[in-house]
Amino acid sequence: MEKIKARTLSGFMELLPGAQMQMERIMETIRSSYSLYGYTPLDTPLIEASEILLAKGGGETEKQIYRFTKGDTDLSLRFDLTVPLAKYVALHYAELAFPFKRFQIGKVYRGERAQRGRFREFYQADIDIIGDTQLDIANDAEIPAIIYTVFSRLGLKRFQIRINNRRILNGFYAMLGLTEKSGDIMRTVDKLEKIGVDGVRAILVDDLGLSAEQADEILGFTGIRGTNDEVLHALEGYRGRNELFDTGLDELITVTKYLGGFGVPQDNFAVDLTIARGLDYYTGTVYETSLLDHPEIGSVCSGGRYDNLAEYYTDRQLPGVGISIGLTRLFYVLGEQGMLNDKVPMAPADVLILPMTEDLSAAVELGTMLRNRGLRTQLYTEAKKFKQKMNYADKLGVPFVLFLGEDEINAGIVSCKNMKSGEQEKLSPAAAADKIAAYVDEQKHVPSVLDI
Amino acid sequence: MEKIKARTLSGFMELLPGAQMQMERIMETIRSSYSLYGYTPLDTPLIEASEILLAKGGGETEKQIYRFTKGDTDLSLRFDLTVPLAKYVALHYAELAFPFKRFQIGKVYRGERAQRGRFREFYQADIDIIGDTQLDIANDAEIPAIIYTVFSRLGLKRFQIRINNRRILNGFYAMLGLTEKSGDIMRTVDKLEKIGVDGVRAILVDDLGLSAEQADEILGFTGIRGTNDEVLHALEGYRGRNELFDTGLDELITVTKYLGGFGVPQDNFAVDLTIARGLDYYTGTVYETSLLDHPEIGSVCSGGRYDNLAEYYTDRQLPGVGISIGLTRLFYVLGEQGMLNDKVPMAPADVLILPMTEDLSAAVELGTMLRNRGLRTQLYTEAKKFKQKMNYADKLGVPFVLFLGEDEINAGIVSCKNMKSGEQEKLSPAAAADKIAAYVDEQKHVPSVLDI
Numbered sequence: 001m002e003k004i005k006a007r008t009l010s011g012f013m014e015l016l017p018g019a020q021m022q023m024e025r026i027m028e029t030i031r032s033s034y035s036l037y038g039y040t041p042l043d044t045p046l047i048e049a050s051e052i053l054l055a056k057g058g059g060e061t062e063k064q065i066y067r068f069t070k071g072d073t074d075l076s077l078r079f080d081l082t083v084p085l086a087k088y089v090a091l092h093y094a095e096l097a098f099p100f101k102r103f104q105i106g107k108v109y110r111g112e113r114a115q116r117g118r119f120r121e122f123y124q125a126d127i128d129i130i131g132d133t134q135l136d137i138a139n140d141a142e143i144p145a146i147i148y149t150v151f152s153r154l155g156l157k158r159f160q161i162r163i164n165n166r167r168i169l170n171g172f173y174a175m176l177g178l179t180e181k182s183g184d185i186m187r188t189v190d191k192l193e194k195i196g197v198d199g200v201r202a203i204l205v206d207d208l209g210l211s212a213e214q215a216d217e218i219l220g221f222t223g224i225r226g227t228n229d230e231v232l233h234a235l236e237g238y239r240g241r242n243e244l245f246d247t248g249l250d251e252l253i254t255v256t257k258y259l260g261g262f263g264v265p266q267d268n269f270a271v272d273l274t275i276a277r278g279l280d281y282y283t284g285t286v287y288e289t290s291l292l293d294h295p296e297i298g299s300v301c302s303g304g305r306y307d308n309l310a311e312y313y314t315d316r317q318l319p320g321v322g323i324s325i326g327l328t329r330l331f332y333v334l335g336e337q338g339m340l341n342d343k344v345p346m347a348p349a350d351v352l353i354l355p356m357t358e359d360l361s362a363a364v365e366l367g368t369m370l371r372n373r374g375l376r377t378q379l380y381t382e383a384k385k386f387k388q389k390m391n392y393a394d395k396l397g398v399p400f401v402l403f404l405g406e407d408e409i410n411a412g413i414v415s416c417k418n419m420k421s422g423e424q425e426k427l428s429p430a431a432a433a434d435k436i437a438a439y440v441d442e443q444k445h446v447p448s449v450l451d452i
Numbered sequence: 453m454e455k456i457k458a459r460t461l462s463g464f465m466e467l468l469p470g471a472q473m474q475m476e477r478i479m480e481t482i483r484s485s486y487s488l489y490g491y492t493p494l495d496t497p498l499i500e501a502s503e504i505l506l507a508k509g510g511g512e513t514e515k516q517i518y519r520f521t522k523g524d525t526d527l528s529l530r531f532d533l534t535v536p537l538a539k540y541v542a543l544h545y546a547e548l549a550f551p552f553k554r555f556q557i558g559k560v561y562r563g564e565r566a567q568r569g570r571f572r573e574f575y576q577a578d579i580d581i582i583g584d585t586q587l588d589i590a591n592d593a594e595i596p597a598i599i600y601t602v603f604s605r606l607g608l609k610r611f612q613i614r615i616n617n618r619r620i621l622n623g624f625y626a627m628l629g630l631t632e633k634s635g636d637i638m639r640t641v642d643k644l645e646k647i648g649v650d651g652v653r654a655i656l657v658d659d660l661g662l663s664a665e666q667a668d669e670i671l672g673f674t675g676i677r678g679t680n681d682e683v684l685h686a687l688e689g690y691r692g693r694n695e696l697f698d699t700g701l702d703e704l705i706t707v708t709k710y711l712g713g714f715g716v717p718q719d720n721f722a723v724d725l726t727i728a729r730g731l732d733y734y735t736g737t738v739y740e741t742s743l744l745d746h747p748e749i750g751s752v753c754s755g756g757r758y759d760n761l762a763e764y765y766t767d768r769q770l771p772g773v774g775i776s777i778g779l780t781r782l783f784y785v786l787g788e789q790g791m792l793n794d795k796v797p798m799a800p801a802d803v804l805i806l807p808m809t810e811d812l813s814a815a816v817e818l819g820t821m822l823r824n825r826g827l828r829t830q831l832y833t834e835a836k837k838f839k840q841k842m843n844y845a846d847k848l849g850v851p852f853v854l855f856l857g858e859d860e861i862n863a864g865i866v867s868c869k870n871m872k873s874g875e876q877e878k879l880s881p882a883a884a885a886d887k888i889a890a891y892v893d894e895q896k897h898v899p900s901v902l903d904i
Binding site: 001003004005006007008009012013014015016017020021023024035036037038039040041042043044045046047048049051052055066067068069070071073075087088090091092095096097098099101102107109111121131134135136138139141142149257258261262263310311312313314315348349350352360361364365367368371372374375376377378379380381382383392395396 | 453455456457458459460461464465466467468469472473475476487488489490491492493494495496497498499500501503504507518519520521522523525527539540542543544547548549550551553554559561563573583586587588590591593594601709710713714715762763764765766767800801802804812813816817819820823824826827828829830831832833834835844847848
């Protein structure tokens, strides 16, 4: 029979078992962190009617979307988790309690040009809080607190959640009489890290037609640096000149005030006036998260406050605040940087039983006992030579192997080998279980990411 | 702005938060049960090249598949988890350890005609063991042991894993000189429950051209009933007449022998000669699982032994054995039958903090303390009336509410309300945390499915 060459599509991540275990652990950390704040998990279809997903329409989205027909139906694969959330909230409004706090970890699809580190199928891990008509600003402090929990539980310390408020920016541009250009200006200022102060000034003056004074004023403003208190203090100097600005500043002060109570150390967040987020979608607080030792990676987790989640589907005003981790890319980048901790248990089992007899009854029963103790136990069943059995154990990377031959069975013991130390001892099955369980408990505290 | 009507596609399950929590708990039970046996989790793309998924081609699959092009690429959504596994094993063969034990819980797509209880997007939860060239028969006993673990951990007792071996059937048909018709005969016998003995006899004689004696012999054979020992004993009477039969019988005896050691009670499995599984794919052991009080549901979990997983992609002989739970349908059916346990915690949080002051600092800090204790804690942030806050707590279904007003803050206490009993008491924050933690621990043992 002619064979078809097995392949996985370019831009689609498919991990080997060890890496997949690492990924699972990261996902579990995100899931449990999101849950800890009382957010409810959602799972929506990967396919939606195209009219739903493309309600906003236009731009890159429409070009990148996976769209097709089945029968007479015009279908698309979701390209983010926000639009399906908007549909969900509009559709199930009457059955939900507001503020509606949900998280979702799921795959999304974008037909981007394939290149290294870019994915067409990738996980997003989103949290959002949706209010009915109103949503208190305190929520804007909870979101970065959750992100802090996620990243610190993963094992990272040298990361910083950077916070700004678009009302402050818009209010400031209004002070300068530049309201109509504020979108263009923000998108320009957003490039500060990439093209530097002079590059930004050039665009502001040459392309956007600002006066040199206006450009300097803007660069002076976005150049405000210091501790969070110092930045907030500097911003107080602009108070009273524009209502929007004052509102934004009050919001930023509130968010900053609560972050400490949420347990976020000062080192892990920074008020940063250069953060604007490109999307017009955001109206207040905006977030980016950077790894301090890897600024080249850019933001690994971004989001913000929006005024109207589901405006394409309902007249109800549903303001929200949320953030998204681009999980697949983050996993890829952490791997590339050598930041994934290979001390994390990546074996599928805590213990492998290698029977040395033809009849497997004793080994089967030993396995059942170990599983009843909660240990992930694999039973090796094949009639291979000893060396091949050990090769299998090595390849699996299990921390413990239990040998069970005639002698052991007759003596009611097992030979327990610690695969890392090489130490081997004869133990009662219960003592072996204790030993393995103690090791497994220790491993639970190994963080999956290295803060190097 | 004109609104687009929010809707979810027909045949696509989208759950409300409480039901989703129940579903998550079931998935977690499956995941942890599969893991307990040392299987590694896999996650493969939902999209594959069409040539990969349709390598086998033909039949219902091709009609139901979601197939489309993006750019020049002919793509399809996976319709099961077995074909992607075959591709995965063929592609990554050199990097895998054999026997390769994996599980996968993921969505698959079939464009079936929409009808109640039929889904176009649905979860499968698969386990498979893939051997390199050979795979010991003991593995065929592990698969039903895992299924027993899953179902009993969900809370079911009245279920039965029914086991047969196609070699026994094929060997038996060979004894009757009916080898060439064995496929047709098996598909006919498979209908016994649906159309009864007379219906089957009519097809065997009228449509397949068997003699009345042959038909009676077959119906006598598949009518063998009794305890597992009795059935196996009756089968011994046919031994020595056909090699394939004898091999199949030896395999069935081995599987039955090990099941006890795996901890599967006699009541939960039955040797059943009527089980054949329609697919020619299966060559040895076959499984079906039925809920004894709901025979009308049919098999909720099926699978078997196959000779050659990846024959379309590689010359390597890769025998395997596996089983699949049709999770979305199972969840739907359990719900329809009223078998989902509404005692399972379906609230997103263990405790809700209702602040009664404008400044939320104390409430934020209380939340942080509770989360550090591992309690899923939601903070209510909105400045609403007391009644609206309580409505929110009710709608969420949280077991505990902590009120925090000026008085409580000044006294360093919280007012803790048990939402089920209505009992309210003033406690220190630590005592409240203890109380909630004790309740949460209890709830961990509530099974998600009722055995009614």
